[in-house]
Amino acid sequence: MKQIKLAYVIWASLIFTACSKTSNECVEYIPFQESENELWGMIAPNGEVLFSEEFEETPTVARNGRFFIRTNNGTWEMYTAEKKPQPIGKEYAHISGFHNGVAIVAEKGKPVSIIDTEGNTIKVLDSIAGKKVYGVRPFKNNYAVFLTTDSLMGAVNRNGNCIIKPEYILLCDCNDGKFIGIHSKYKNKNENEFIFSVVNTTGETILELSRDKYKHTGINHFSHGMLAVCVKKDDQEMWGIINDMGEYVVEPDSRFKEIGTISEKSFTYSNGTRWGLMGLDGKTMIRPKYKGLIHDQDNLLLAAIETDSTYEYEFTYIDNKDNPIEKKKYKWASRFSRLDGIHSIVNIDDYFSIINKNGEEIEGLPNIVNIEISEGEEDLIESDFLDLDNFISELDISPDGLMGLTFKSTLQDVFNLLVERDFRTYINDKPMDGPLDNPEWYINQDYIEFRRKVIGNIGISTHINFTGNLSKKIYRTKRELNYDYWGGYYYYSDNKIPAGYTWCDVSLTSFTLYINNTGVMHGKLNALFSRLSDKFKTFGTVIEEYEYFIRLKLNNTSAVIVQKGDFVMISWGKTD
Incomplete structure (x- = not known):
């Protein structure tokens, strides 16, 4: 999996996507290769191989019984996730992965649409709330943010119905039932005049946060009813946590140079160089010692450790008391919540493996030299349609x-x-x-x-x-006194001195x-x-x-x- 060997990707790749054991948001199958430059197969998180060496191009992960593959001409095709995968639906110029039975797609030369797992169009998103739509982001937690041709953002539900009108110049994906955005009335305002709106899934603004007070609010998201915020006190930035009524759950503290993920009882934080874990009650649970630390499921955390090897970091799983679940370090690792909540992918030396929550490798796995967990196009699904x-x-x-x-x-x-x-x-x-x-x-x-x-x-x-x-240059006249040594007399000269610029008629x-x-x-x-x-x-x-x-x-x-x-x-x- 050469695409994911850089350590940073673990923190940047869908950190905020989680899967519960009962959710059909879970990844069902993962693309893998048994040898370099060979065909791709699909394997389940529990190690069951669906098929081997079937596709030349890399598939996306499978959800809801479907996955996509990019064709030789650059378009995408949808396939059934079964022993003998069958193409279904149409060719698409752009696609997102499936989430809870729906996906965002754009056929070539047509507007963006929502489709179901049979390829049927649920709704064409060419125009929403009287605005022409340029693109739509993938569904997150059953809602998708869209962008209009005049650069405004709103949101729709799984049926394509508008739940937030396109009135925002910034609108983050839904998390914890809330969106964070900046209303268009602040478009031409100074950045310090921005007000961040916290909007629920009915389009109601439930909280407003001043950008002048909270320095980094716009890049965060709510989790368990809480939001990490940054304030400035005595010219020093420090982080704290508020609830959805704007009340402090954790007061800003100079110890917190950044706050990362938040669970029901704890949060990860950086002291400027290292990451640790603290309870919402203010008690230190893990001192800042890791180069990175994020929550996973069932009191587990994924930690990044500095290394002297060719890899910048190694990764390990720990519990909230800093006990390793298995004394192993990996070149790369996913969160358990990234797949099915029970299994995780790890990179051990020159091969990939799948482990359970005890850190044990699944038995009977094929040789896996490459693995891919792409969702498809994970940014804006753009239409190449132009009216x-x-x-x-x-x-x-x-x-x-x-x-x-x-x-x-x-x-x-x-x-x-x-x-x-x-x-x-x-x-x-x-x-x-x-x-x-x-x-x-x-x-x-x-x-x-x-x-x-x-x-x-x-x-x-x-x-x-x-x-x-x-425009043109303008001059002023400066009279200077000069002396003619040969003639023995003084004389005046008027010199033009540049005096700036002015507009022409x-x-x-x-x-x-x-x-x-x-x-x-x-x-x-x-x-x-x-x-x-x-x-x-x-x-x-x-x-x-x-x-x-x-x-x-x-x-x-x-x-x-x-x-x-x-x-x-x-x-x-x-x-x-």
Whole structure:
């Protein structure tokens, strides 16, 4: 399992996904190889081999009797988890794994959908609460967070019904029946003005947390009704734990440089260099001695130990009294709760094995040289579907302007728009930092360029063009007294001394857009050129038209649309 030999992955790979012994969230089968570069089979957490050497590509783990495999053309296929696995459903461009009988998928060229284990569509998630959907994260605890094309987040349940409206610029996955998010009303606020909202599964805000008070709240999640928070006292950051009413369960303490996982009676914490375990009653259970420590099930913990070997860490299982369940250290190890709550995968020397909670290896295992516990695509499940009409509408083009600007707009109007929309300007291909309306930046520049990537990773460069250079240097006159040694007399000279920069008296002439063949626009430039041409034909009259070129006469201006290899350009106004 070369993909998982780095120690950090154990902490980053689905740390917050747990499986109870009765939950159908549990992993049923795990992909494995019996020799390097051979075909993949599937094995159950209890060591039962479902099939051997069957697939060239790596399967995902199996849940709910299903797993996925990526095909040679980059799409995904779903299979039944049985001795002779059978393909079922369709080909998908993007997929999540199954959780409680549902998965998030996107067929090629179609919106994201929820499907059941038979491949039947439960709901198409093209639009939710009046917003176009760009992508959906995998289900966590029966809820999925979605992202709209205007960068807002909300959440749906297993049936695809909206339970949290898309009103958040940040929304974390559901855990412990709660989401943590930042409402869109804080979009243009300073970070210290953010308020984190704790929202339940009916969309009700049950608690608000000030970002000015709690320094790292947004990266944590609730567990057992508690949330780790960081505050700053006397210029020192320290951690504590609150409940879902905002009351301290554990007061912030300078001993806690970070708090990790929380159980019903204890929490793991770092003193800055090492991790230990403390009870909610304030009693130290394990002094800080490990390089990493996270809770597992039944009072077990998984600990990382520093090593001098080629591996940065080794791993071992301990109980909450720091007793090892077996005096063994592993190059890699999963949590028991990561699989079925009873078994765990470990890497021993040059092979992988499966152990029980007594640390005993399962008997009769095949030779396992590689093992994989991928869920599929574990981030945003994106659709490559693009509603071109909606995209063009959101460009906000009119015969007389763009995004509310017109040919009568001033330089200050342009800067006001840039600030309002939070666009970054570019000079000579370099992004500018600092106040946008600094005339020093625009010397010898007769246009303002700003770039943006809209949802779907489509790159758009906008040029707002003017009649001449936007700014110029200004000088003051300094009179200096000089002496002519040959003539024997004094004389005065007036010298120009640079005194700063000022704006020129210029007028806006035209707008130019470059839309790149990136993200979900990839492969759609022909269609985009055609739709834009149709739109501009409603603005005026065609003067010239070829396969990838069109020139039009508008009211008092003209327009040109050109398609080249990797972009479409539109320019309108005084384009000659």
